[in-house]
Amino acid sequence: MQRSYAIGDVHGHLNKLRAAHALIAADRTRTGDMQAPVVHLGDLVDRGPNCRGVLDFLIGGLAEGAPWVLLRGNHDRFMQYFLRPGAQPEPARPDLDWLSPNVGGRETLASYGVETGMHPDRAALHAAAVAAVPQSHVDLLEGLLPCYRRGDVFFCHAGVRPGVPLDDQAEDDLIWIRREFLDDPRDHGALIVHGHTPVQQVTHYGNRVNLDTGAGYGGPVSAVVIEGNAVFHLTEEGRVPLTPQG
Structure with a gap:
């Protein structure tokens, strides 16, 4: 049986990310599976207290050969583009400034x-940012994946554009889409595992699973394990089956 793990939005909370990985480690011990991939659904940075620590942790794990997959969230792309020459705006939302309080x-x-x-001024701030952020962190941001498919499960940050084949999805939709995706009950050709839109608890909607439990607003960083068509929320007490709603 094919097994995959996934972790929702982190938003600079290293301790919460470590806690999610501890739950996965405990589940690996129970199953004996040390090679199933762990897909991080993006929004690694912004809002939280230790964004640098989060990226250091992920870089360290990858360097040690951890089977981790890192996806790009909209906040990661904000940072990625700001660090480029000219402190470029986020291309899909030029109306939003990465430095805005929200x-x-x-x-x-x-x-x-x-x-x-x-x-x-902004030029001086950009220069200071470029000088402070290690090249390894820039490389990580530039190398994040827009999506990842494994069997009948499709992982992305925000969701997919309904009616568009999964192989043809645009990155802007994969990291930004909301209502058009969230309100669509159709089968998208695979189970979509995503974050981006905060919910009170990890929720299975039948055609999608939302893992964003609001780490950037005081909630936890959540993790699940997926085996075939079954999805389980990982908790301190072990696995909790997620029953599709509707």
Whole structure:
């Protein structure tokens, strides 16, 4: 039976990410499966206190050969583009500034020792950010995947554009889409495992599973294990089966 793990939005909370990995480690011990991939659904950075630590943790795990897959979330792309020459805006949402209080870029930069209020203009702040963020972190952001498919499960950050084949999905939709996807009950050709839109608890909607339990707003970083068509929420007490709603 094919087994996959997935972890929802992290938003700079290293301790919560470590806790999610501890639950996966415990499940691996029970199953004896040390090679099933762990798919991180993106939004690794922004809002939380230790964005730098999160990226260091992930880089370290990959360097040790951990079977981890890292997907790009919209917040990760905010950071990715800001660090490029000219502090480029997020291409799908040029109306949003990464440094706006509701986005979380200031917290991310603070984790690298860059205080946004200490620089006279955006150019100076960009220069300070580029100097502070290690190249390994830039490389990680640039190398994040837009999506990942394994058998009958399709992992992405936000969701998919209904009616568009999974192989033809646009990255802007994969990291930004909401209502058009969330409100569509159709079978998308695979079970879609995603985050991006916070929910109170991990929820199986039949055609999709939402793992974003609001880590950026005080909630946990959640993890699941998927075996065939069965999805289980990983908790301190062990696996909790997720029954499709509707």
